[in-house]
Amino acid sequence: MSITDPLQIARRTFLRRTGTGLGSIALANLLHPDLRGASAAPNQPGIVGFPNRPPRVKRVIFLYMSGGPSHLETFDYKPKLAELNDQPMPESYTQGQPIAQLQGAQLKCLGPQTKFQRYGQSGQEISDFLPWTAKLADDIAIVRSMTTDQINHDPAHTLMNTGTSISGRPSIGSWVTYGLGSESQDLPGFVVLTSQGGRNPQPISSRQWHSGFLPSRYQGMEFYASGDPVHYVRNPRGITSERQRRLVDTVHALNRVRDEVVDNPEIATRIASYEMAFRMQTSVPGLMDLSDEPQHVLDMYGTQGGDGSFASNCLLARRLAEKGVRFIQLYHRGWDHHGDLVRYMDTCCGLTDKPTWALLTDLKQRGMLDDTLIIWGGEFGRTPMFQGKGSTAGRDHHIKGFSMWLAGGGIRGGTTYGATDELGYNAVQDVAHVRDLHATLLHQLGIDHDRLTYKFQGLDFRLTGVEEARVLKALLN
Numbered sequence: 001m002s003i004t005d006p007l008q009i010a011r012r013t014f015l016r017r018t019g020t021g022l023g024s025i026a027l028a029n030l031l032h033p034d035l036r037g038a039s040a041a042p043n044q045p046g047i048v049g050f051p052n053r054p055p056r057v058k059r060v061i062f063l064y065m066s067g068g069p070s071h072l073e074t075f076d077y078k079p080k081l082a083e084l085n086d087q088p089m090p091e092s093y094t095q096g097q098p099i100a101q102l103q104g105a106q107l108k109c110l111g112p113q114t115k116f117q118r119y120g121q122s123g124q125e126i127s128d129f130l131p132w133t134a135k136l137a138d139d140i141a142i143v144r145s146m147t148t149d150q151i152n153h154d155p156a157h158t159l160m161n162t163g164t165s166i167s168g169r170p171s172i173g174s175w176v177t178y179g180l181g182s183e184s185q186d187l188p189g190f191v192v193l194t195s196q197g198g199r200n201p202q203p204i205s206s207r208q209w210h211s212g213f214l215p216s217r218y219q220g221m222e223f224y225a226s227g228d229p230v231h232y233v234r235n236p237r238g239i240t241s242e243r244q245r246r247l248v249d250t251v252h253a254l255n256r257v258r259d260e261v262v263d264n265p266e267i268a269t270r271i272a273s274y275e276m277a278f279r280m281q282t283s284v285p286g287l288m289d290l291s292d293e294p295q296h297v298l299d300m301y302g303t304q305g306g307d308g309s310f311a312s313n314c315l316l317a318r319r320l321a322e323k324g325v326r327f328i329q330l331y332h333r334g335w336d337h338h339g340d341l342v343r344y345m346d347t348c349c350g351l352t353d354k355p356t357w358a359l360l361t362d363l364k365q366r367g368m369l370d371d372t373l374i375i376w377g378g379e380f381g382r383t384p385m386f387q388g389k390g391s392t393a394g395r396d397h398h399i400k401g402f403s404m405w406l407a408g409g410g411i412r413g414g415t416t417y418g419a420t421d422e423l424g425y426n427a428v429q430d431v432a433h434v435r436d437l438h439a440t441l442l443h444q445l446g447i448d449h450d451r452l453t454y455k456f457q458g459l460d461f462r463l464t465g466v467e468e469a470r471v472l473k474a475l476l477n
Contacts, residue, residue: 070345077116100397114129114342132353199336
């Protein structure tokens with residue numbers, strides 16, 4: 001058989017020669033979604049071999065309380081700290097320990113600034129700042145022994161979102177969509193929404209949802225909470241769908257020609273991004289149109305939508321989840337409470353507490369909580385010592401022990417995991433690191449964290465890094 005026999009055509013040659021035909025099929029699928037069958041493949045497929053274990057959930061919603069909420073005013077009541085209020089902090093706790101802004105200051109204990117009560121059949125202790133979350137006591141698993149390595153906001157955000165404090169690494173949502181792809185045909189697999197309200201709503205860098213060295217198609221897309229959620233999602237005046245079709249067709253063809261020359265995977269990403277952008281011109285306006293939401297649902301969340309609030313974002317998160325978005329992250333900025341702790345806890349909890357309850361309740365009523373993982377928490381906690389004085393006192397950054405919670409598919413609701421010492425300073429029982437949270441998240445999605453890797457600069461990188469990470473199995477059913 002000669003080398004010119006058509007049966008001997010190399011795989012790459014075949015793909016290049018048939019690229020135009022395959023591209024036309026993809027474009028027809030894009031421009032005529034009615035031609036797709038109900039079982040059409042996802043727009044963003046994952047990599048072969050994942051999930052590599054039975055998944056418990058299909059998606060993740062991360063309710064990120066940016067700035068570091070105080071565990072001592074939310075989920076970790078310390079009567080001994082109340083007893084020592086305004087007394088010197090024992091040096092045995094703080095000597096040689098990292099403190100962000102209290103170096104050289106006289107360290108005094110600040111007792112809990114609200115009351116705690118037990119809720120649900122599980123008797124979970126939750127503060128009076130969170131009356132709506134208290135209704136979820138039997139649905140959530142509270143981790144009271146979280147730890148992290150970074151004491152300042154930006155590196156702590158980076159560690160929580162990427163598994164390392166080194167900038168430029170892929171974010172959690174990028175790793176997840178890289179491994180599993182997205183179930184949505186018309187929306188990105190990883191969407192970010194932000195809101196603010198409280199003390200010092202510091203900006204969040206977009207690299208917190210960047211794809212790093214992964215292909216850029218896995219980068220998170222920020223949706224704006226009011227107005228058009230994506231810039232330029234609507235056609236300019238005078239541009240018809242037919243003209244837009246011709247433009248996309250032409251760009252698509254030019255990209256294919258270039259790809260035949262340079263064989264760059266980022267060109268495939270660019271082609272996919274144009275396809276996604278075209279689809280989003282139809283899907284995004286529909287996503288933002290809340291006219292199909294009953295008034296009682298809007299009232300439950302506490303929003304009419306489109307107002308830039310955390311409540312509006314929670315409602316959008318549910319709608320995004322319904323449309324197959326794999327990873328949804330909601331940042332609420334304003335939890336950096338160095339001063340006026342009570343005032344700003346009231347503000348932040350007032351803006352986020354009821355919408356959080358509404359989101360979980362809504363998902364449960366729709367039968368979606370069983371295949372959704374919800375995570376609540378910030379980049380670190382707050383110190384048992386106070387800053388300022390009197391009624392304007394606040395708390396400094398703290399990394400040795402803080403609280404987060406999980407809920408949803410496969411999570412053992414009503415569980416309290418781990419503990420800090422009697423002053424809430426050090427995690428002393430079942431200590432959990434950020435890497436353990438990541439390993440547990442991937443586990444619930446059906447991914448062994450040590451097998452989801454990407455080769456870059458000669459190394460096999462993974463979200464949980466090279467240090468030990470473990471799945472928090474006590475949280476799981």
